[in-house]
Amino acid sequence: MRYAVVLGEALVDLLEGECGGQPVYRQAIGGAPLNVAVGIARLGGAVEFAGSLGDDVLAGRIRTFLDAAGVGVRGVVEVAAPTTLAVATFAGAEPDFRFYGQPPSYGLFAPDSVEPALVADASVLYCGSIALLCPPVLAAARQAWARTGGLRVFDPNVRPRLLPDAAALAASRAVVGEFAASAHLVKLSAADAEVLYDGASPEETARRLRGAGAGAVVVTCGARGAVVAAGDDVVEVSAPIVHAVDATGAGDSVMAALMADLLADGLPAEESDWPARVRFALQVAGLVCESPGGAVAMPTRADVARRFPRP
Numbered sequence: 001m002r003y004a005v006v007l008g009e010a011l012v013d014l015l016e017g018e019c020g021g022q023p024v025y026r027q028a029i030g031g032a033p034l035n036v037a038v039g040i041a042r043l044g045g046a047v048e049f050a051g052s053l054g055d056d057v058l059a060g061r062i063r064t065f066l067d068a069a070g071v072g073v074r075g076v077v078e079v080a081a082p083t084t085l086a087v088a089t090f091a092g093a094e095p096d097f098r099f100y101g102q103p104p105s106y107g108l109f110a111p112d113s114v115e116p117a118l119v120a121d122a123s124v125l126y127c128g129s130i131a132l133l134c135p136p137v138l139a140a141a142r143q144a145w146a147r148t149g150g151l152r153v154f155d156p157n158v159r160p161r162l163l164p165d166a167a168a169l170a171a172s173r174a175v176v177g178e179f180a181a182s183a184h185l186v187k188l189s190a191a192d193a194e195v196l197y198d199g200a201s202p203e204e205t206a207r208r209l210r211g212a213g214a215g216a217v218v219v220t221c222g223a224r225g226a227v228v229a230a231g232d233d234v235v236e237v238s239a240p241i242v243h244a245v246d247a248t249g250a251g252d253s254v255m256a257a258l259m260a261d262l263l264a265d266g267l268p269a270e271e272s273d274w275p276a277r278v279r280f281a282l283q284v285a286g287l288v289c290e291s292p293g294g295a296v297a298m299p300t301r302a303d304v305a306r307r308f309p310r311p
Contacts, residue, residue, distance in 0.1 A: 032157045
């Protein structure tokens with residue numbers, strides 16, 4: 001059976017809101033890789049999550065959520081730590097995350113946590129996000145990356161608040177270059193590109209990562225859509241017009257859709273076929289933006305077909 005492995009963090013988001021004129025925080029299970037895994041499952045793909053969960057009630061809720069979403073947990077390990085909280089406030093369209101919990105519960109996933117056969121037999125392997133800032137997880141990801149016989153996809157998912165100085169930024173940039181050099185697909189946001197490469201445009205970043213060795217690069221650009229580079233040219237793909245209420249998890253849903261298609265059909269036969277896949281992924285993201293909640297907003301293929309019927 002073809003399946004994907006998604007290696008990275010799972011945590012609990014506390015999303016800022018208002019009730020009766022008072023600020024409140026809505027609890028939501030999150031973490032970019034977890035969102036990706038749930039998105040793949042909702043789109044009909046078989047997927048296993050690999051990461052460390054804490055030993056508290058919140059961790060139990062995460063495990064239950066994954067199981068209910070149809071995400072396998074063969075790669076999940078329990079560690080002696082409270083579940084990391086990501087508090088999200090909104091000053092604009094994009095949430096601003098601050099992370100609480102030391103050591104982070106997601107940062108204790110080590111190389112020996114990975115079942116070799118789970119990774120070796122995967123058709124698609126995802127590594128990335130903030131978990132790679134933790135040395136044990138970075139070592140585990142490097143080992144999985146080397147062992148897999150499947151397609152390799154990477155998403156840096158940069159959080160500037162976790163890169164406190166120039167040295168941390170340089171280290172993160174080096175890790176991105178390392179994984180991009182042998183990735184079949186790299187997905188990142190325009191905001192990631194600006195942070196990593198000193199204000200570089202999406203097009204410049206796509207060319208840069210292609211030059212580093214990535215097979216295809218997709219840079220999401222919010223309401224504008226995305227740019228994709230899979231050959232010599234950089235192509236812009238427009239986003240559908242939607243009634244956005246919450247962008248949480250939108251970028252993760254793009255990755256989920258692209259991975260689900262890689263699971264179903266493998267790499268595109270032609271470089272020119274990538275934009276069509278990105279167009280579908282942007283439709284998935286548009287649906288996610290129309291509902292609050294990140295992982296819980298991930299749609300099925302039937303949902304996408306109803307919302308964006310073909311002419």
